Amino acid sequence: MPSTPRHPDAPTEPADAFEPPSAEEARARRTYSSLFRIAERHAATDGQRRRQTHPQVLAPHEAIRLVSFLLSGAALPEDGEPEVDRADITAALSLVPLARAEMDELEAGLLTMARGRGMTWPEIAFGLGLATPQAARQRHERLLSRTDPDPGAEDTGR
Numbered sequence: 308m309p310s311t312p313r314h315p316d317a318p319t320e321p322a323d324a325f326e327p328p329s330a331e332e333a334r335a336r337r338t339y340s341s342l343f344r345i346a347e348r349h350a351a352t353d354g355q356r357r358r359q360t361h362p363q364v365l366a367p368h369e370a371i372r373l374v375s376f377l378l379s380g381a382a383l384p385e386d387g388e389p390e391v392d393r394a395d396i397t398a399a400l401s402l403v404p405l406a407r408a409e410m411d412e413l414e415a416g417l418l419t420m421a422r423g424r425g426m427t428w429p430e431i432a433f434g435l436g437l438a439t440p441q442a443a444r445q446r447h448e449r450l451l452s453r454t455d456p457d458p459g460a461e462d463t464g465r
Contacts, residue, residue: 338367338405341398345370348389349377358382367402367409374399408454415450418443 346365350356350373356363358373365373376382377391384390421431428440437443 334401334404337398337401341401342367342370344398345374345395348395349373349384349391352385352388354385355388368406371399371402371406411450412454415447415454418447418450422447 342365350358350365350370358376373382374391374395377384378396418431421434426434428444431447432438432440432443435443435446437446
């Protein structure tokens with residue numbers, strides 16, 4: 308008997324029926340579905356896309372911002388645009404870890420480049436709004452430990 312086509316986001320059966328599904332795999336499947344859902348419902352028309360930084364591609368941080376703005380009233384829905392519902396909110400929440408990871412990578416890269424350009428930890432602390440150079444350095448080390456595939460290359464100079 309032929310098999311029924313499976314939707315790509317449909318959960319797969321684990322090899323062992325008694326093994327819990329992987330939260331990481333489920334989150335990865337939700338990322339694409341979340342971006343698609345928000346883009347389809349709230350970034351489908353030219354007017355809706357003009358609310359974004361890039362009018363053709365909805366980035367995770369933009370999807371989160373868009374849902375937040377629509378919920379708060381900072382952006383008004385167009386005529387015929389569906390209201391933000393619980394699934395839209397869940398989709399936006401599903402994208403938060405991805406957007407946070409992107410921001411961590413941007414910040415780590417910027418801090419590394421700042422050090423490479425000769426900025427001191429006191430200057431960096433000031434720029435980040437941190438009280439001490441030590442706090443800035445520790446923040447950089449934490450970011451590198453979460454984002455850098457080669458943590459042995461971190462800057463430890465003062």
